[in-house]
Amino acid sequence: MRIDLHCHSTASDGTDTPAGLVRNAAAAGLDVVALTDHDTTRGYAEAVAALPEGLTLVTGAELSCRVDGISMHMLAYLFDPAEPALLAERELVRDDRVPRAKAMVAKLAALGVPVTWEQVERIAAGGSVGRPHVATALVELGVVPTVSDAFTEEWLADGGRAFVEKHETDPFEAIRLVKGAGGVCVFAHPAAAKRGRTVPESRIAELAEAGLDGIEVDHMDHDAEARERLRGLAKDLDLLVTGSSDYHGSRKTVSLGAYTTDPEVYGEITRRATGAFPVPGTGGV
């Protein structure tokens, strides 16, 4: 049995449509493929409708998280896609422009700038609100002479006094939400150092304590040393070990099934999940 539990489609940043992905997965000789687009379940229906006979689909998502200022990804499998709390969080991660702009207004107010949300909304004039609108408010109030003068450390530039980061989910909250939706959580590529700082093992131990089910070990961004270390960690923390391609179509060079997950681990994931069942292919359309 060949099982690939981490793949992206055009529902996020992959280049295969969800239908194309499942067809390619069957052609690559996979028995099980997971659809794990970033913060969305938008591709499910199309993938299910096109699912070839003999291929089983595991529905999932890759959730954008951040802990200690470190961005990380959490794979969530077989959760109920309609469960409201997790759904709201996915939507917030995909589009947090309004909460983010409101938080910037609050920071500016705390700095003594008399900017209001009503003012920023009026400037946005029904468009999707963003930092430039907040900057324009600063110009209107005479705080800065031009919009670009608002994009400084003093005000709204990245890391500036009134800057607010894009929303990413706290991984402990992600685990709580995914469990609440009947899903299973696997920390994606935890040692992918070339993407930036990685989460320390002490934090992974805390995540395990909080209900994390597993870690992705066999991944293109992990060298042999990292895999061995992660396997040891998984053993110590009693975590499941997965392997997956993290396929993105032609956006990355890795092919479907380049790394796979042990059938026993897959079985354990399906046993733990209560939010959704794997979907067996019936021939597709």
Ligand SMILES: [Zn+2]
């Ligand atoms: Zn990722």
Ligand SMILES: [Zn+2]
């Ligand atoms: Zn991914």
